[in-house]
Structures are given as C-alpha cells and as structure tokens.
Amino acid sequence: MKLKLVTTAVLLSSAISVSAEEYTVLSDISWSNVDEAGSSYDVLGLEGTYYFDKKESLGPYNEFEYINKVSNINANYRNIDTGDDYYYGVAGELFTGNFLIGAGYSDNKADADATSFSLGYLFSDDFLVRVDAVDTDGADTVYNVSAAYNHQINATDYIGFTLVTDDEADNISLSSKYFTHLGDDRYLTASVKLADKDGDNTWAVGSSYYFTKATSVFASLAKDEVYEIGAQHFFNTNVALFASYTSADDADTDAYTIGLKAQF
Secondary structure, eight states: OHHHHHHHHHHHHHHHHHHSOEEEEEEEEEEEEEEETTEEEEEEEEEEEEEEEEEEOSSSTTOOOSSOOSOEEEEEEEEETTTTEEEEEEEEEEEETTEEEEEEEEEETTOOOEEEEEEEEEEETTEEEEEEEEEETTSOOEEEEEEEEEEEOSSSOEEEEEEEEETTSSEEEEEEEEEEEEETTEEEEEEEEEEEETTEEEEEEEEEEESSSSEEEEEEEETTTEEEEEEEEESSSSEEEEEEEEEETTTTEEEEEEEEEEEO
C-alpha cells in the first residue's frame, strides 16, 4: 500500500512538472488609440525580454515566479502618432552567484536620455535587496533601494511584497501580489500598490482571473478614477491575443488597446 502511494505521488509530481511550460523569450506588440480631451492619437508599443536560462510558467502561460532570478536582456520601444514622439530603452540583469548586476539606457525624441546601474543581493531564493541608480539628463542622480520578499504558501500559491524608497525617503511605495490555484485549470491573482510621493498618496488594485491556463480576464482600479478592463487568450502555448480599455476620468482620457504576445 505504501509503495502504491509513493508511486502515485511520483506520477502526480511528474504530471505537474510536465504541465509547466518553459520559455526563454517573452515579447509583445501592441497598438493603442488614445482619446485625450477631444484629441486622438495612436501609440505603437514593442517589448521583448530574452532570458539566458528557461523561465517556467506557474500554470497560466504568462505567470511566473514573483522574484526573477534569471539573467536577461530587455528592450522596449514606444512610438506616439507616427513619430510625433517616441521612447526606447534597453536594460540587462546578470545574476552571478547571489549577486545581481544590472545596467540600462533610455532616450526619447526630446533627447532626455537616462542611464541606470543596479546592484543587488539574493539573501535567499525568496528575498532580494537591490539598489538602482538612475542618472537622467539635466537632473540629479536618484538612488532607489528596494526589497522584494516572496512567501511560498504551498506548491503553487504565493504572496509577494516589494518595498521601494529613494535615498531621501521622499518617495516610498509598497506593492504586493497574490497568486493562487483555484483547482483544475483555474487561477486567480490579486495585486495592490500604495505609494507616497512628497506627501501625495496614490493607490492601485488589480486582479486577473484565469478560466484556463490560456484564457483570462483582468481589471484594475487606481486613484483619480483610473480603471482598466481587458481579456487575453493564448491560441497555443506560444501566441496570445489581448485587448483592453482604459479610462482616466479626471484626465478626460480613454484608450483602447489590442496586441499580440509571443513566448518561446
């Protein structure tokens, strides 16, 4: 009887392992139509990240561990109204032993370029502390200190926390994400972020519900009546279509977004 139980446990463990997908490239392309105070413009977005080792999904194809521990390089580009304005950036992270070393560069049409350097240390797989220095053209260098902690509730569920502050403690933010397996192929995430910037408090909450590993809906709400609703569907383990609607009542702004996600 004991042998049968052990055999069953091994088989179930193997099944769980096989069901997880592994990726080294995460990318997406999106198009948004923005209506701001009666003026309309389009935004094209491109983003991609290459990981130097495999990233394993947590069930849903686009959900991964709370604290990334895989060396990577990322690039992103935004084009507003066919070149009327644009932004691009590249960044990389190298994990060597328990140390994290990172660097990045960004620029825009106004030539307001910025460089960043990062240094971090993994005290454990679930606790990362890092310092990010950002030097923006025409401004003083800003140093941000952050600590990320992941509490693994069980084999699938977790709750993570990240605290960020600048060197003068003028800007402080606390964010958290909860991920849970509801049974079968159903999953749920919930997130919250609180921030204080020079005495100005902001907040945001969000959630995603996965009907299956491939199909989900999501929504978020933030201070000043900013909200977003959307949906995403993977046609296979590699390609997904997503769409969303965002509204900011105080800024008299609405945006419709559609995009494709590719993961390999």
